[in-house]
Each structure stands twice: as structure tokens, then as C-alpha cells.
Amino acid sequence: MPDTNATAADLLPQLRDVLGDDAVLTDADTLAFHGQDVHSVGAPLRAVIRPATRDGLLAALPLLHRAGVAVVPRGGGMSYSNGYLADRPGAVLVDTGALDRIVEINATDMYVVVEAGITWAALDAALAPLGLRTPFWGPFSGIRATVGGTMSQNAVTYGTGVFGTAVDSLLGLEVALADGSTLRTGSWAQDNGVPFFRHYGPDLTGLFGGDAGAFGIKMAVALRLVRRRPVTTGVSFGFQTFEEMLGAMAAVAREGVASEAFGLDPFLQKQRLGMGDLKSDLKMLLAVGRAGRGPLESLVQMARIVIAGRGFLDKINYSAHYTVDAFDKDEERSMLRRIRSAATPFGKEIENSMPTLVRAYPFPPLNHILGPKGERWVPVHGILPFSRVAAFRADLEALYAGHAAAMERHGIKAAAMFSTIATNGFLYELAFYWEDERAAFHDRILEPSAAASLPRYPANPEGADLMRRLKAECVALYNRHGAAHLQVGRLYPVTGRMNPAGRDLLGGIKSHLDGQGTMNPGALGF
Template identity: 35%
Template sequence: MMTGASAGMPVPDRLRAAVGADGIVTDPERLAGLSHDVAGPAGALPLCVVAPETLPALQRAVAAATESGLAIVPRGGGMSYTGGYAPSAEGSVLFDMSRLSAVAEIDTANRHAIVEAGCTWASLHDALRSTGFRPPSFGPLSGGASTVGGAVSHNAMFFGSGSAGSIAGSVLGLEVVLSDGRLLHTGVLRPEAVDALPHGPDPTGLFVGDCGAFGVKARIALRLAPVAGGEAFLSTAFDDPLAMLDAQTALAGRPGLGECFSFDRQAHRNILDRRIGFREKLGAVSGVARGTGGLARAARLPAEGLGFLERADYSLHLSVDGDDARHAAARAEALRAELAQRGGADLPDTIPRVTRARPFGPITALLGPRGENWLPVHGALGLARAAGCMAALQDRFQTVAGDMAEAGVTCTVLTVLAPRCVLVEPQFFWPDRLSPFHLAHATPEQVRLYRETPENPRARALVFELRNAAADILQAHGAAHMQIGRYYPLLSRLTPAQADIHRRIRAALDPDGRMNPGVLEG
């Protein structure tokens, strides 16, 4: 239950002075919206939201919050579904990083880019478009709103993950503001230079996936690699989800594999519904020529449509990179032949082609096709464990299929391949009122259509029960999690030695316990 006692406390003068009057939010309604993530409201309203515009202002504000006895809760693009930026106790300051959003440096000769933590993946993509370079792992599906700092804090993945894995492998160094306001440089970053390699032991990895528990990320140095000279795409239908998953995991580590993801029947229904956003993306892609087979091919996509999904129970979608178009096509044909041997049947390649052509368009999938609330849960599983986990998830959902149908709850399971693991992400949809999160992030048309949807506590309770059951199944099969936040367990899964070192490191970096208390503590 969210409480609002913090909102009545005065904002310390030093904190107000650090960011200026236009960098402070105290309106309770805005505080509620900014601290509410996909899964629900914060445990308590923050005292205020601060939005620093410069690195010195960020340092001053962090130091002022600590000296005032306030907790420091970093917030990126606001796409968390594990409470990462949702304060769990009163007396906190939410640090909105959206004004620290510059692409500070692009150095293709030395293969790196430096961005401020509030830079979105879409902004970085646009800045790099003419250079012929990008990070090997170049953003999550939500990259139109998600920030680079947030993705590093969650160790996210999607675009490029077929070969590059999660964002961790693309991070060269960080500038992190510690709880006392000091600036820590890691990896290749130094105050006045960028080194070729980290000089000695490198603490960068401590801050990747830390959910802001160790410090506030200010700038990130990312590895750059040449964009492939050619792209090819393929989609394959399967009759059985476990056969499809076996085929997908067999492709792990293949050269040139960019993205490799799957949809099930419910996902197909959602896409085919005329109100979901993939159709808008499909129409817009006709103006995108580079890397998609040219204008003639792109212009045919809207006419070809998505009707083929009505005939497919399960579908696997691949983007494949190569030195040039012929090389990419040859790689794709080899993968197509292998998938055919495993029972796959060809589908039009519309979905991976459109997904790669416009990777960071407007986000419309935060609500279901009929305005349903959406809540995911995920786990990254070892390749050999994925099928057993998927079967267990299917069994669990089947036991409550009647309850789900009666409450209007549906579920789809997305899978995404990386070189050594596969991400399995059940996603639940149910009719319910729009939350402050939806009002802030849904499209104006979605808000207009669904603002008056009544509350549905019965369906909501069932979804949260199923989410917890799915998390238990994922963890029983050895899943790791990318955005641990305040939901997934951490300390309880560590050995005593690991847990002791974790606590000691956190205490050394944040001796007063001010940095995002409540995350990484389960």
C-alpha cells in the first residue's frame, strides 16, 4: 500500500539549490505517476523528484540527499516491471535522469561512444545512423523510451542479442556518482581520457545489473562495431512449442545471428487485432530502404499483411547479418534448411524485417490489444534447461485455464535467443483500470479508448498469483534474471561467501545505506 507521508516533508534547501526550481517535482499526482512502474505503485511516495541537467548538478543533488538522510532512487525511462525505481519506504528522492540525455562522444576510429545515462536507445540509434557503427547489443524492444543507463542497470537485451548477448558485453566503462557525491570512473573511462583497455582490475561489472543499488550512473562508454554490410530475414512456423524451442536453442552461437525470437498463438492473435501497434509499424516501414531489401520490397509489406499468422500456431523469427547481401542471404538459407529439417515451415519474413527496420518506434504494447493491463515475468535459462521449463510453465497455466478464461486473463510466452541462454518471458493480459503508469506511457488514443475501464481486482489477483508461480518455476529450472529490482531474489540465491562480499561492497560504496534501499535484497 502506497503511503504519502514523505510528500508533506519540506524539500531540503541544498537539494533544491542543486538542481534549480525547474528541476524539482513535488506535485503528488506527478510523484505517483513517476514512481509507479508496470507492476504497480511504489510502497511510498517519494519526497520529490529531481531532474539534474548537468553532471555537477547530479553530484550536488546526490550529496545533498545523503546529507539530509534521504534515500536516492535512480529512474531511467520508466519501463521497469520489478519495482526498480519504486521507493519501498518514505523519505526518498527519485532521480529522474531524462535531462542528462546527450550523446557526448562518437569515436568510430577508436570504436566507442559515450552517452549520458538518460539517453534513449532511439536517440543513440539516430546519432549513429550515418556512421556505419552501433553497439553489438544495441537496445531492448522498449528502446524508444528506455535509456542506456536503465538498460545497463537491468542488463537488458534484444537487438543484436543473437550474437552479442546482453548489454553487459557492450559496456566499456562507466561514470558513477556514489552516495556521497563523488564521481567514480570505471573501465576505459578516466577524467580526461578514454583508455584502450581497463588498467588493472575493473569494477565496471559491479554496476551492470545493479538496479542502481551501488550508485547513480552518469555516463556510459559503449563498444562500437561496424554495422553488417548485408541483412537477411526468415520466419518459420511450427506446430509444437517445444519443437520450436528445441530448434531455436540449436541455433545458439551461429555466426551473424542478430535477433532470434518466437511468438505463440496468443501473440499472433494480439498482433492480428487491428488495434495493436504492429500494423502502424508495418505501414511506416515502407519508407525505410536501407538494410531491408530496398524500397520495392519494403513497399510490398503493407499489402502482404499479417494474415499468415492466422495459419501458424507458433512462429520463429530471425534476422541474419553478413558481410554483404549475398553473404547474409547464404547464411539465412543455411538456417532455413536446418529449421526445415526440425519441422519448420516457411512463413513470410515480415515480422523480423519490420522489427529490424524500425527498431525503436512508439511503444503501444504496454496495453493489450483491447486495452488490457500487461505484466511480464522472465528468466534467462541455460540452453538445455529451456524445454523443461517451458513444459512446466505450460502445465501450470493449463491447470488454471478455466479460471483464466472466466476472468478474461490471457498469457503469451516470448522467447529470445542469446549465445549461451534463452530468455523465456510469460506475459499476462487482463481487463482492468488504467494505472498512473498507463496514463503516463500509453498513447493518447489508448487513453481515450480505455480510460473508463473499471477495476478488476479478481483478475488482477489471479495474474499476480500466476506471475509468482511462473517466477518459482523459472527459478526452479535455474533461471537468472536481468532486472532484479525489488521482485526477484538475489541474496537468498548466493552462497554465504558471495552474500558476504556483496554486502561488504555495497557498504563500502554506500556506508549509510542511502542508495536505492530495497533492491537486490531478496
């Protein structure tokens, strides 16, 4: 039971005693920033703590547990699904960003152990000189997204076409539970064990993957390693219809050779090509040069991109972009031949500028959290089997038609990006743009030059309300078509849709691990 003597007045001094003054933050700017995500604002926070060590976190959690204070874990903060937004006033947010050490790189047994707060960009930079990488090696937001936060939310992007989602690369976890006790999973949980193997008995590692921090706070993560393939190539195709693009993306996915595969609709193509300026263009072009296989090939690739410019998607409605990673030229040719054979019946090959630039500059600054004209932006997504995509799209177009007048009146525009996951999943990600006031969150995340140059808009409460309703209706539509979701947070109703036996089992686990219900209450629908 909570200790009623542990009041707000004496809790913060106790936290400062175990963590240090600099690790307990209560100023208004910090509370406002950490109380927001890309789209929404949570209930007011009591404090933000930023433990510098795992021992410090384990010392702080019993204080919060005895006081009955809600605890909200946060990684890099790039969520839009309310995953780390408190649903009641007075919660303490745990910022894991200072837990950013690499604990072990084991090239013999092919695993790496990192603290949860390390970013994907930092981890990849440490592994690259060793000729190693993790199978999934980060989302687009990897310059800020942390490994632990990603494992709580799950994610796709780099490596997903072959190796699946982020959680598919997990070997084991070290988790701090609500009362301050420590749990390890996989072979790491055994006496004398090391985190080289995930499955030893029931898969407890999977239980904590994608849990939105509802079961505990990830302190350390063990990931599988693979050899880094030195030959990387992009190939792109253009299509006139969505059906052609879907057919090509499904056919290529079944080949299992594209490390990444993403598609863009007409609106998002224009948005992506409209973003950036000369400075960012040069930065990406120089990255292409550094990523080349040699001086001559680098110059050739840079010249092709310059010649193609931003007009290589003219007269193309939809596009799909692929990358392959190979050990040598022979393997590269074989992979590209299979992709071209699968995609060519549906469209035509176009300049490969986009996948080349993405891979050369995989973790760019996060200026895309606003639109190219400073508009607010929020995505909503679902993962569908290929056979259900067409029916979902038809219902989505009907949903948009029903709101067309209101969307036009409030300046809300809808776009979509598409990805394939391994051989069996199609991620249909909606992106909405509308003119509204910028939040403190955006000014902290944007590069200073972007924050200063992008237009600002006045508050648009009617547009924001319509956007919230559209977001909820899109989630409900995904549900009607049996979609799965990443970064469940508090947005996607995973437990609400679950069969009763599964829901009861998951609820029982939550009760066992967090009897007071203070660990990220509201996440996963608990």
C-alpha cells in the same frame, strides 16, 4: 550519520538552490507517475529531482546523504520489476532523463561516451550517419528506455543474437555514489585513461552492470562501437509444436549469425497481429520503404507484406523470426543459408513480414504496454540453458493447470515470447493479460490516440491479487530450474539465491559504497 537538522522542510529548498526550481518536482501528478512502473505502485515519494547536469546531481546527492533520505534512480521507466519503486515513504527519485548528451563519438578508437539519460533511439540516430552502431543497440522500448537505465537493469533485443545482452557492450561507467563522490571503471578509471578498454584488473564495470541502481547512479556510459552493416534481411519459420520451435531456435543460435531471434506462441501471435490500426500499419509500411536498399527492392518488399497481410501465420502455431546484418550480398547469402539449414528440419519457411517490419521500425510507440483491447499487461521472464527449457515448460503448464479455474474466472490469459541470447541462452518471457483499471503510468506512456481509443475497465482487486500471486509463483518456478534474470529490481531474488560467500562479498561491497543503505534500498534484495 544523518544530519537530524536536515528536515523535509529545509531539504527541498536546498535541492532547489543547487538544481533550480524546475528540477525539483513535488506536484501530485509527477509523484504519482514516477511512483509507478508497468505493473506496480511504490511507496509515496517526497520529491522527484531531474538534474540537468552531472555536476548538479553530484551537488544534490550530499544533501540527501546527510539527511539520510533514500534515493531511487530512474531511467526511462519501462521496468516491471519494481526497480525504481521506493520501498519506504519519503524517498527522493532521481530522474536521469535530462542527462541526455552525447559526450564523445570516437570513430578512431571505436567507442562512444554518452550521458546515462540518452535514449537508445536517440543514440542510434546519432551513430547511423557515421556508419556506426553499438553491438547491442537497444530494446524494443528504446524510444523511452535510456542507456543508463538499461545498464542498471540489463536487457536484450537488437544485436543480442550475436553480441549478447546490453551489459556485454559496456566498456566503462561513470557512477555517482551515495555520498556524491564519483567512481569510474575500466581503463577510464586510470590516470590519463580513456574508456577504450573494459578489463584492466578486476572487472568493476561488470559489478555495476545489472545492479538495479543499488550501488550508485550511472551518470555516463562508455560503449564499444562496431561498423554498421548495410545489408539487413529477415527470415521466418513456422512450427506446429513448441518442441519444434525450440529445436530450431537452439540450432540457429549455435550458428551465431542471427542478430536477433524471437519466437511467439499461438496466443501472442494473435495478440501481435491484432494490435494496431490502419494508421500504424501505414507508418510501419512506409518505414519498410525507407529502409529498403533501393526504390525497386523497397516496392517489392512492401508489396509482399501487403499481399501476405495479417494472415501469413494462419495454420501456424508457433513462429520464429530472425534478422541478419551483412556487409554484402555474399555474406548475407551465407548467413541465410546457415539459418535455413539449421531451422528447416524443424519447420517450414514463411513470409518474413514480421522481422522486416520490426527492423524497419525498431523503436515504435509503446502502445503495447496495454493489450490490444486495453487489458493490463505484465511480463515475467527467465533465461535458461536450452537443455532445461522442456522441464521448465512442463512445470509451467502444471502451474497454469492448478490455477486454470481462477484464471478463467478473473479473465487472466497467459502468453509467451522467446528469444535466444548469443549461442547459449534461451529467454522464456511470459506475458499476462487481464482486465483491470488503467494506471496514471499508462496514460502518460501511451500515444494520445491510443489512450483515447482503448477501452477502460473498472478496478478488479481479486484479479489483481491473483495476478500478483501468479507472478510470484512463476518467479519461484524459474528459480527451481536455475534461471537467470535481467532487470532484477526487487522482483527476482538474486542475493537470496546466491551462495553464502558470494552474498557476503556483494553485501560487503554494498556496505562500503552505501553505508547508510539509502541508495535504492531493497534493490537486489539488500
